[in-house]
Amino acid sequence: MNQALPTLTVKDYASDQEVRWCPGCGDYAILKTIQKLMPEFEQPKENQVFISGIGCSSRFPYYMNTFGFHTIHGRAPAIATGVKLANPELDVWVITGDGDGFSIGGNHMLHVLRRNVDLQILLFNNEIYGLTKGQYSPTSQTGTRSPSSPAGSIDLPLSPCEVALGSGGTFIARTIDTEAKHLSAVVKRGHDHRGATFIEILQNCPIYNDGIFEQVKDKKIAADFKVELVHGEPVVFGKEREQGIRLNHDTLKLELVDATHEDVLVHDETNKVLANLLATMHAPDFPVAVGVLYRQEKTSYVDDSRQQLITARAAKGSLQELLSSGHTWKVEE
């Protein structure tokens, strides 16, 4: 058991396939970060499985030198559930996008989260349909002009983290494609979580939705537009970490205050009410929260299923006995 795993590097996790995302796509950065991170996990390479649906992000498994399955639109969480139920030893990742995960596959996302299936779900959110050439997605801001909404989209966008929280997810986090250090740290923590890990990665699409996350990505201004959540630390942000966020106990709403205010929130990953409030924050009134929004310890679906199997199989079944069980009768020669 304690046999040391061979030391692998980023190269061991890159497949021989040519990466075919558009130049400048945020997916490159995510791929690199994940490939670099993989050797850190105490899991042999052959136990790593990447499952994806359809869309730009879903090409991801082809570029990982692990087991991979590029499936059908929206269904990766369901396929991954089957993989994990069949072999709980496997370390299963789901790679999805905003359209794949929350439009056509919204139902599976909701159920995989509520069941707490032991998977790492990475949602690449670029707020647009890329592979079908730029239509607005369920996370596009209202008014997005696209080939299918030339006069501006009229749908209200959904917030992936809020939906994940509402679905009963037990590990909800948000991070940014090009913030390798932050992305890496969040994914690592998510990987350590037993149960469904949901990580929204804000990802730039340079072709159809370029710059939508610029405020939180541009090093010059990002400090004013995002707040990094750290468990047990005050929720403060700004270039000089001069601004803070407090909960107004009368209105039950968040407010911006001076970082020195005595009421500045201290982030508690286990507080779901707080997580919901922090997840909803967006410009122009608030910074976008990144980091682990919520975490809850709970047995995973796969563990519970295994437990039932162990009980059921305490006495191994005999097929001949089964066929002869219940009422039978003999016909003599």
Add this chain to the structure above:
Amino acid sequence: MELAEENLGEHHLDEKEVVDVVVRFAGDSGDGMQLTGTNFTEATALYGNDLSTFPDFPAEIRAPVGATFGVSAFQIYFGAEDVTTAGDALDVLVAMNPAALITNVENLVDGGLLIVDSGAFTAKNLTKAKYQSNPLEDGSLDKFRVLEIDITKQVLAAVEQYNLGHKAGVRSKNMWTLGLVLWLFDRDRTATIESLKAKFASKPEIASANIAALNAGHAYGETAELPAGIHVYKVPKAKVAPGTYRNMTGTTALAWGLIAGSELANIELLFASYPITPASNLLHELVRHREFNINTFQAEDEIAAVCAAIGASFAGSLGVTSSAGPGIALKAEGIALACATELPLVVVNTQRGGPSTGLPTKTEQSDLNMALYGRHGDTPMPVIASSTSIDCFDVAIEAVRLATKYMTPVMLLSDGYLANAAEPWKIPDISKLEPFPVKHYSKVEDFKPSIRNEETLARVWPKPGTAGLEHRIGGIERSYDTGDISYDPANHQKMTDLRQAKIAGIANDIPLQEVCLGNETGKLALVGWGSTYGAIHQAVKRARGEGIDVSHIHVRYLSPLPRNLGELLKGFDSILVPEMNTGQFVRLIRSEYLIDAEALNKVAGQPFKIGEILSAIHKKVAQTGSKS
């Protein structure tokens, strides 16, 4: 051919001994008719008759009391000779209320026995059943032997000592009636008493009340002065092969067949499904048997069910999913993924009346076209169908064998009739079944996910978790040589041809088509598939008894078809294909073999009657002169 029916004309309750009998229990959906029927079935099997049953229940779980659409019925055909259908016309009808009478009395033969609970023939119930006058009084039932009993009153007297109150006491009405019918056919009550004790183990007073009602019904038959012509009927035991037998529904047979398949393949099985009538019972049966190498997963929808099954297969287990027509339609994209990625998958379709919600609790064979063609792209897959309830066991094993040997999704067609119908099953010796152990690919050297068996054309099955075999598969077309994504035109042609050839090649691995009754060539062959087996078999047997040159051919393998089927069919002057759809199989064999096969269709939510098929044979003989 136009559907018509002729009376088989062999019902004779005039004699004390009869060769076979059809009994139908009908009542409100809350009257416990299914329980009555299954207990009577068990007593009949133990008595030694051959039998076949047909539970016929409404989609409503608890319809308003007394409503015609809430009538639940259980029919059993039993006799001294081989019985393969639940019977045509009724010899005995038990009607627990006016609604049960009005919806079933048409099928009772003249001179048949009608047992009614006169206590339920109240003005209110008569109105609900839309009777203008009370049939018990207006002479409309004069052609039957009518046994009018106020069963409610009899039951309440029988269970009085248990102080259950009126409502709970009346619940034993079905057991009282069962007691009477058990007396009528000289069946033993012991098995029913044992099953009542087991069923109500935690409520001994309910068990006692039901047993008291059962005994009272039986005693009523023995002691009451019954009208002339109503007495105990003897049905001689059937001549059956020696062995140990049990009763088996199609659902149980299919579930156990899947378990047997996983044992023979030596592989873990994940059964993933979403509740749907009439397929849900398969999940209920399998979840109770996880002591075997199976696990079950109730998914959030039909698509998730097929996808979880595919995921399990990717991980090295065998994924199985199940549904009825509407759910299979939703699974189509997933099935095509299994076809493209060449992963094993078993898809069970327990067909029901369609289109759309159609007739959820009624039977039909109208998903054959969907099974054969209902996917995008050129997406061939094997399609096999079970012909009887017990055949579901063998067909399930065969589906597992084909899926794992050829790395392909397999469609298994059953239907609502087979799922619920029961027949006696000679318990097989499992050690005599041929194992077909699965071998996951393990050779690291020169590994590619596209390596395939030259003979079967099946792709290798590498299991995640195996070092050195890391690979990617997906729904995008894959290179024949490497398994990597390929948009190359010639490669797509090659892969399409390969997928066709792989499935077509299965024809060399299945038995040649046999004639199941009659000669190998001749004037007329009736060609069937699926649950029409019993009715066709009986009709052909009777016609042959009349000297008609007719054979019965029953096809299990619908895709690919047995390689001799075309030649076999060409040996007959005429082909008639009875189907519970508008002619899906007949079109297949017409187009496949360019033969002038004729259709006989019934789409009524009910199985064919023997008389309907016999009538078609007679008509055909009149047209062509098939008398030998």
